[in-house]
Each structure stands twice: as C-alpha cells, then as structure tokens.
Amino acid sequence: MEWLNPYHLQVASFVLINAILGVSIYVTLSTGQLSLGNAGFMSIGAYTAALLSTQHQLPIPVGILAGSLLAGAAGILVGIPSLRLSGVYLAIATLGFGEVLRAILINWESLTGGAVGIPAIPQMGRVILVWARDRGFTPESLGLQSNQFISLTVFLILLLGTLLTVAFFLRLSRSRVGRAYAAIRLDESAAAAAGIPITYYKVLAFSQGALLSGFAGALFAHSTSFVSPGDFTYHRAVEILVFAVFGGSEHIFGPVFGAAFLTVVPESLRAISEYRYILYGILLVLIMVFRPQGVIDPALLRRFRRPGKGTPA
Amino acid sequence: MSGLLSLRNIGKSFGGLSALSGISFDVEPGEIVGVIGPNGAGKTTLFNVVTAIYPSTAGEVVFDGEQIGGLPPHTITKRGISRTFQNIRLFSSMTVEENVMVGRHCRTGSGVWRGVLRTRGERREEQGIRGKTRELLDLVGLSGSDRGGAAGSLPYGHQRRLEIARALAAEPRLLLLDEPVAGMNDVETQEVFGLIKRVQSLGVTILLIEHDMSLVMKACDRLVVFNFGRKIAEGTPAVIRDDPQVIEAYLGAAGGTADA
C-alpha cells in the first residue's frame, strides 16, 4: 500500500485534533459564551499526559483520561467566577487564564521543563507497533512499512476520538440539555424565566469545552511526542476560534468543517501558509460582517438533506 | 391574611428613580387579578420583581407562604410562577414545538449522560414532553401545520399564544401575563379571553397586565390600579370603573381605553 503517505496521514491527524479543538470552543459557544482559553486547557491535557507517561511511566490511556479530566476541572474553576457576569468577562478572563498558564509553564522549570518543554513522550503509534511486534505481528504482513503503520494507527485512534466526540455532542444537542443550551444562547433571561438554571448550564458547557480541549491536548502530546509552551499560545486559541467561527457556530459540523478546511488548505497552498494568521484575521471580520453564523449553518444542512423541498423559515 | 401571592410593601428604585413604592396586595388561588394603570406606572416592573429579574429594594414577595425574594428566576419558575413578556421573548430560531418543550425543563430531569445514551427513561421522558407539548399547543389553539416552523415566523397573535403555551409547560400555579392581547383585534382578543378562562378552569391563578379595558372588565375577578409606582385602588371591576381616582389617573394620562 504505497499510496498510504505518512505525510498525508499526519495532516489528516492534525485535522482531527483541530476538529476536536473546534468542537471544544463550539460547545461553549452553543450557550452564547466565548472562551479564549482553550489553548490553556489544551496545555493542561497535554502536559498532564506528557508528565504521567514520561515521569511516572503510566500507560497512555491513563494520561489521556487524567489530562482530560484535569482540564475539565480547571474549566469549572475558571468558569464559576467569570460566568456570574456578562460573556465579555468570560472571554477576557479565559484569555488571561491561558496567558497565566503559559507563564507558569515557562517558569516552573522543575515541573514542566520550562521553555524547552517535554520531549520523548511515548508516541501512540510507536507504542502500539512495539506491542504488536511483541506478539509476533509485523506491519509488512499488511503490506505496510513501519512508518506507514505508525501514522495510520495514530490517524485511526484520532478518528475514533473525533467520531466519538462528534457523536456525543450531536446527541446532546438533540436532548433536553441541548435545548437548554440553545435557549440560553438565544435569550438568557427568557430561558431563566422558563425554568432553566443558567449558571449551572453555562459552567457545564464551559467545563465540557475545557475537557475536550484537554482531551485534544493529550492526544496531541501522544501524537507529536513533544510539547512546549510555544504550542499553546494565544495564537493557538485564536486559531481554534477561527475554526468554529468560520466553519459554523450553529451546528457541530461547522467546527469540523472549519478545522478540515483551514488545516488542509494552508498545507496544500504553501504560499498561503505564510500569511495564515493575516488571513485568519481578515476571515474573522468578513464572517462577522457577512455571514456571522459561519459557513455551515442549519439552513445549509437542510438543503443538503432534502434538495427538492424549500427550506422552512 | 395572605393568598397564593402576597406582596407586602414592595418598593423598587433604579438609582434615584422610584419605580414602585408601598405596593401591597394579595392574589387568592383561582382568581384572575388584573393590574391596570397608565404606561410607566410600574406594572411590568412589579412582574420583574416577582420573577426576580431584579430584586426589590424594599418589601417582601411571599408565594405560598414562603418568602421568595432572594431566589434566582429559574427557582421561582420551579416553585410555580411562570410569565410572559410585554415584548414577546420567544426563542425565535427554534421551532414552535421546541419553544414549548423548553418550557418543560424544570418539570423533567434527564441530564447529559441520559440524553447522550438515550436511555429508556430518557426516551420515555422525551415522549412525555412531546405529548404535553401537543396538549398545550392544542389548548392555546396553535394548529398542527404551524408546529414545525420557526417560532419567529409565526404571525404576531400566534406568537403571543405560543409564549403562553411555553409558560404553561412549567405547570405554574400562578401565571403572570404581561399585555397578552396588545396589538390584537377584537376577534383575536376574544379568543385569548377564552384561553385565559380555560387556563383558569385548569386551576391556574392569573395575574394580568393589560390596557384593553373590555378584556380586563370581562376577565378579571378583581383589579389593582397603579399610577406612578403606587397602588391607587383595588376592587372589583364594577367598583374600579367608577372610582374617581382611577378615572383621573387615566384622564390625566391622556385617555383610558384600549391602547397598546
């Protein structure tokens, strides 16, 4: 299988991690809240997973679980004080939180390795390859070279993670909790008057987003094998924002599309890649002015489902 | 003594401005009490205080024997007070049905996991929610063909009825209606009158703000009259109609009959 190009698989893997990150900011946006700290929560997941596997030799799944849960808990801690007030406070507070976290990551060298970061994190694909080899399996038996096998394995694991994430939140959006989220987003006061506990659901959505970011971070650590504070800057937080805002902030397929499109296009058009962030900035303004709901919105999806019938309202 | 709702010396100021002062009256179970008065008299402010959109600056709100002053809005709804809004606050991009389903929130309990895993209990609960929603939409007279459409695309009169259905979904014991027939013609107003009476017959107590005097006189058991944030009269419609203070309040504020 020579067509299985590890480079393509790597890009696809980044698409998947970015998709999870996009969904993480989408979840909080679905209650009308903007979190700019998801790079920070991502770093919590990444560093937790990295430290647990390198310093304490714990198995990869443990690190991923712990990283996600820790990030979610941090989400609760950050969310509760900030959510008592308007959404702007949350955006700024989360932004600040991300920066504080990064300052800690850089300065607490004994724990985090400082600006240099943590190298040699067990890579998911390689660990599985070794495990398989120990049982007598060789990638050649599938017609694959080692590096193809490794990239493919990582891709499949990430694919599973992404599919589970999307399925989970798609189901959630159609349930009682999903209706509560949507009501809060549309009109907080009316939602409260209708009997929905606003703060509870806002904190819930926020910590879910934080948990997802942590999950993506842990996966990131075990895919790239190396984390440093430079992976979790404000630029990362903005990038995540653009995935959801550009891709579509009213349906879960939006951030997935946004992540895919904005990860693949700069890879294929090298010339654009240099001006990536400039384009992000322009995109954000253009989307807000001309199509605030993003590219993928419920109306567009309805048109795909029943091409003949008109769209209701 | 005290009825279902007891307002005791309620005052509300915004900065230096006094919007309500010394408001005291009771609402007995099963009654329809009308709150009337010129624009700006503080009627909606009173509703906002009762439903905890903001706290009162003086006095107590007692519901079913308990002080509800410091509670958050959703808890007050759960206790049994629902409301509609003067300027209609529907979830416009949600469907008609979804709006009412949202109203069921505080009477149901499926959380994240039950919702995602679609457990048997959750599916039963959802069926129950849909059933109750259909009932309520029938009650307020919103036909089947409207129900899948976006709430914001309904004609005005239907939107007001939808808001009432949403408020009823929470199974309130006390329903606060803020100008439910504003902007409606005589036919629609008559329909809403019928609806209000049907709701009363289901055992719901109603507190009603309205300017439409014909509706108010027909529907209400008692009236409370506001002017400049104070209660100036209270009594049956017949008594209120002839009260000189009330007449003066309305004439003083440029004429009293139905104006939106």
Next chain:
Amino acid sequence: MFLEQLINGITLGSIYAIVALGYTLVFGVLDIINMAHGEIFMIGAFVSMLLVSKAGAPLPVAFLGAIVVTAAMGLLLERFALRPLRGRPGASHLASLISTIGVSILLENVAHKIFGSGNHLFETPFAEIRFTIGPVTVYLVQVVILLISLLLMVGLSLWLSRTRAGKALRAAAESLETAGLLGVDTNRMITATVVIASAMGGVAGVLVGMAFNYINNQIGLSMGLKGLAIIIFGGMGSVYGAMAGGLILGLSETFVVAYGSSGYRDAIAFVAIIVILLIKPQGLFGQAPAEAKR
C-alpha cells in the same frame, strides 16, 4: 532605591492608565471591548519609532505621527469592523468581540511581516538626561512621560465634564438610545469615541517606546491583555477605575520585579482579575451588574 522604584511604578502605571482609558471609553459608549486596541497601541509605538529612530524626527513629530496614524486606524476599524455589525439583532456583543479579535490578529501579523519579531531601538533624544534630588535619580524621560500622561488624563476628565461634546459622550455612554433621541448624532459620537480611544493608544505607544527604549511586535498583545485586566479590576466603563487600576498595576509590577521574581511579572495582571472577580466582580469602581443594562 525604593523611591526610584516608586517613580518607575508611577511612570509605568500612568502609561497603563492611558491604555486602559482607551478601552473604557469604547466600552462605556459602545458596550463592547475593542480587542484591537492593544495592536493599535503597538502601531503607534512603531510609527513613532520609525519617525524618531529611522527618520530622525523630533519627538513632537513622533507624537503627531502616532496620533494621526492610530486615529486613522480607529476610523477604519469603526467603519469596517464595527459599524456593519450594529443594529443587527442577535448575539451582537460576541460579534464585535470576534470582529475586533480578527482586526487585532491582522494588525499583529502584518506588523510581524513588516518588522519581524525582534526588538527595535527607540532612541529618545534626551534619554540620558537625569536629575539627582537627594538619594533619588530621576530621568527627564520619566518626567516627560508623567507630564504627558497627566495632561492627557486631566484633559480627558475636563473634556468629559465641561465641554458639550464631552457631555454628549457621557450621555451616549449612559444610554445610546436616549442620547440619540435627545439629538446627539450617535454615529458621529461612536466614530469620535473610537478615534479618540485609538489616538490615546497611539500616545501610549510613544510613551512606551520612551520608557523602555525598545519595542517589538508582541507589545500589543501583552499591553492589550493588561489593559483588559485593568478595566476589569477597576470597573468596565469607569474612568477613575482605569486610572486607579493602571497605577496600581504599574506599581505592583515594578515592585514584584524589584523585590520578587521577574518571570511572573506579566501574570500579576491576571491574578488581579481572578481576585477581583471573586471579591467584587464589577470592579473597584464599577456599578452593580444585574441592574446595569436592563
């Protein structure tokens, strides 16, 4: 030594105060946070740096250049990234926030493309001149910064309280709708507010260049974040809050660096946010939230 640190702190604090005032003005009138404010400040710094260090122009010209360019940026920002979003129903607060984030990213990276990521020298002509009063050494630069900041703050306060335009702005800050009904041209008021706030950011940019002798394209981000921290701490929309908050932050940072660990200097601002959100969420001089905009 302590006194000199005090002067450092006040100097830094007054620059912070001016940046914070820019945020607070816009928030007061438009009810939004202009996330591009920090980058506009950065542009002011770069414009003045180019004029002073590359073109050898005198300092007043640098100020003028910075003010003109940043005011123009404010104008463009308002016209293209903010105005189209007004009057639209829906989650408008988030929309302006996101739109201005877009502008900030754009500006930051354009500056990166043009100027690179390194430090650029900012040579204030009289940088070496200092006075010694007893045990204390004060630099002329610090005095100038303090004077200009003071002038700006006092000028703004007077303008807001005494002039017709200033009062109109305060009225617009209280309630845009009412002000409009009373005859204030709200569009012009909004544009003026953004322009003034941006120009103040530009002035602050020059002052930062003077204070630190070098600038880079990251100062927009860090100053922007600190400005936000200050207005949350001092109370969004409160002029006194911005001034007090700026001063407090400047002093805190200076003393933490002087007597503690310099690595965490930038984190102080955010610790302040966390503390104030827990104790008095509306900020030192802010008004109680629930009643504010009903």
